[in-house]
Amino acid sequence: MMTAAVSAAETVPEPEGYRTEDYRAPVPATLKGAMVATTDETIALWKDKSAVFVDVLPHDPKPANLPAGTIWKEKIREDIPESIWLPNVGYGVINKETEAYFRKGLKSRLGDDMNRKVLFYCMANCWMSWNAAKRAVEWGYRSVFWYPLGTDGWVAANQPTQRNEPY
Template sequence: MPAGRWVAAIVSALVLWTGAPVSAEPVPEPDGYRTEDYRAAVPATLKGARVVSTEETVDLWKNKRALFVDVLPYDPKPKNLPAGTIWKEKIRQDIPGSIWLANVGYGVLNKEMETYFRDGLKSRLGDDRDRLVLFYCQKDCWMSWNAAKRAVEWGYRAVLWYPPGTDGWMAAGQPTQRNVPWGF
């Protein structure tokens, strides 16, 4: 089978297996932040940060060598819901010991959310901008890419990005724990 047809067959098999389209083309790293379609294929790189594999992430976690930052979005229960409204709280299972800084991975942050992000990092890192800090969300989620990029721009010098997020972590049979967003 010619190489082109072989690649097409693999891509077709992945689409059938995952139910999602798979691009054979690499995703280019944008200059700015991603501001829409946050659940999509991500680049393989992030300037100023180091991309880590599941194996490296497990080692960092087991040896407590990095601050783990979950940036999955969170919608709290709205205040003043009409009586009788049913609200199902989102339960987050993430990497044990992580700080969940919810909603900090959007491409545009207002001043309140930027302050929340900075304060959350400072709550665990103090003024240490050289400590390893690992950002993650879920597979194919730009939230962690945006958050890690922002940390690099703020002067953090040991930023790690784990693109597979909790999906890759759980697929590797690693433990999770229920978490709640910091400061909510």
């Protein structure tokens, strides 16, 4: 399955702007201004702790005003250990609150160091991580990595995961 994702990526052109629909679709093989990381490169960055890992998988929080008796089952997220999970920051259009949340989350791990390595991921064929990495590049981060296979590639390589909660 991963091979199909990679070969499809080779035929998807990199758009000028952000992807704003159909987020679960083949992604490009490139991201201008960022480095595209393979699974082996991602494992190496994780093992030597040289990059901050940012999971951008969307998350739907429990609605505040659910009717009494409504059953809500929280989705469990297993991702790359020690990642910060910044859900919903990978949409093509984000509001000011989401942008502030995204910037605050990055700052919580990177401080003011715009040169520190930061790696964005989601799942295979997910534009959320591409959009988030593109946004970080546009904000001036100079060592941005994008891992297009995300947790799917990580798990396929028999790497450990841990349960995470949104930041």
